[in-house]
Amino acid sequence: MIRAENLTKYYGKTRGVEDISFSVDDGEIFGLIGPDGAGKTSLFRMLTTLLKPDKGKATVGELDVVKDYKKIRKKIGYMPGRFSLYQDLSVEENLAFYARIFNTTIQENYHLVKDIYQQIEPFRKRLAGNLSGGMKQKLALSCALIHSPEYLFLDEPTTGVDAVSRQEFWDMLENLQQKGITIMVSTPYMDEASLCDRVALIQKGSIFNINRPEGIISDFGRDLYALRSRDMFELNKDLKNYKNTHSAFRFGESIHFTAENISGEPESLRNYLIEKGHEDLKLEKTEAGIEDCFMDQMTAK
Amino acid sequence: MRNYTENIIEAENLVKKFGDFTANDRLNFQVKKGEIFGFLGANGAGKTTAIKILCGLWLPTSGNIKVAGFDVYKQREKIKRNIGYMSQKFSLYEDLTVKENFRFYGGIYRMRSGDIREKTGFFLKKLDLEKSGDTVLSSIPLGWKQKLAFSIAIMHDPKIVFLDEPTGGVDPVTRRQFWDMIYETAHNGITVFVTTHYMDEAEYCDRVSIMVDGKIEALDTPGNLKEKFRVESMNEVFIKLARKK
Known part of the structure; x- marks a missing residue:
């Protein structure tokens, strides 16, 4: 379970997020839907132990994001919004590197990344910096998965990606969900909300609605x-x-x-x-x- | 779209090769004055290459191409002065104020000081940003930045403006306000050449072309394309075409 209670983060006077509370059940795909600047990345960084909250508390799998940050890092996979793999390493080298950081090997967890990695394997010798957008995204997801995390945090994985690749990406997420991985994913594309089990709508640092997609729609309450x-x-x-x-x-x-x-x-x-x-x-x-x-x-x- | 007949872009057999790789494979299309032309395609289909050629930044390998009446081989500087360009990634200078950005780009387009002042005033009023003229750009919210970037891209009254994913990451209300600006611009006779990954935005274009692996696989009005592929939305048209390979 992922749980956030009254999480607050300011950057000087600028609000990152304020008083955010929610929980994600194990095995869920939980979507964070909102435009740029809404606070999605701040939230991800706190949950992945990269940023300390000013106020509030958060746990991932019963572990506290501040006290137990070392333990949490072994349990989670994080795909940041900006492409953050090593551009001057090849596809294969990047994946091997991430496996080794977590004391594992590509062979040991190959079954987890196989469906995704196979699509870019023909280019395994190519430098990551020379991949197209869709391929970079697949490599980044493979690297976030190679240590067999229980929780996957994906910050805008489909931004700037074309409609076909976006659909393929969501198919991959469903497969991962079936393997028992809990997924928290953010997106500015509203149509992707319907692919999540539950979504939180976020704007200007606060969440204004959390519900199943059907629930959000039935809350609309106006004749359209x-x-x-x-x-x-x-x-x-x-x-x-x-x-x-x-x-x-x-x-x-x-x-x-x-x-x-x-x-x-x-x-x-x-x-x-x-x-x-x-x-x-x-x-x-x-x-x-x-x-x-x-x-x-x-x-x- | 008004019924203009003048072609602002004429591309005949546009080819661009990088070594053995053909990024643009014999593209043929015309874009008319005042038209909103959607230029769609999957990542890596060759859109950016084509846009760079049309903007006079890269030379094509072969083909006859004219933009705003100028030849892309011989008159590239003239092309650059007659077009506007904005993208999500590159737009304005974050450490300059709003007015300084206008001043800077106006200078680049060799506009007269008086005209720059007049246009700055005009757009700030239109965007309801008169009070923010001296604000440093980095403290302006993203949605407004995108609207400013668009205004600056057309401040020199170009014949055509290229918008490369202008609405990426922008909230849904601002995204629509941005399209209202696009409509108005086209209505005033400036041609709009736009790329997007939001398929609902493809529906707002007068005509769209869809590139797959370096070729234009479809080019028509959204209505005709949906009819041809017997689907309900441009999203389905796009997926049908791009999945074909």
């Missing part, structure tokens, strides 16, 4: 409409100027709209847009996603 018309640019503008607009955000090919006051909607809105001359207008009720929920909470503050 998806709109399209021939001229999306004008539709966007007109929705922003409509008197009863609570929110209007583009979502792919539609615009998602919520009303300030639900009475008379969406009929009044439809009339307003027809008056504005929109052609091929489509207006239908839709279900909220994690991103809708996140933005609703963001703009509420």
